Amino acid sequence: MLTTSALVLALAAAPADDVRLRGGIGLTGSAGYSFSPSTAGASPGLDVEIGLTIRDTVALVLRATGGTIIVSSAIVTDAAIEFALSERFYISAGLGLGWLGPLGDNNVPIAVNLVAPARFSWLFARNGNRSGFQAFFELAPGIRLTNVTGSPDVPGPNPPGVRAPLMGIATLGVGYAWK
Incomplete structure (x- = not known):
């Protein structure tokens, strides 16, 4: 909460020419x-x-990363804060939701998870205003919230012992970014 407040104040105090729209699109494997x-x-x-x-x-x-091939999916949507460590290297951390599991099979659970993704990005070559092709790696550990489908499995204790409802999604990607 303190970080969000500080960023809102920084945004409000920044001159208009110091704030710009950014974006990116790429291909991933998750x-x-x-x-x-x-x-x-x-x-x-x-x-x-x-x-x-x-x-x-x-x-x-704001990001959406991942995909589905119907029988399997790994998707993360999140809001993040990204810091430029240099003109080419960026690191970000955020909070969001992650989905795991097959789409279209009601007998197998799709896990909905609260995730905290951390991303490391590298711009290969800079074109003008910090834009160009980039490679990135994202690791999104999290906690399972619930199943989307009607599977009888639920998170929590599961004989013969207790297993924590933990999860993680790893993503590797390349794309073009306007930072």
């Missing part, structure tokens, strides 16, 4: 696993992001 009950997903997909860059150093970003 894979994830959720415990208790066991649900997995992997898929090629897309990465789409839009946001605001403030003073070339901080950005507020």
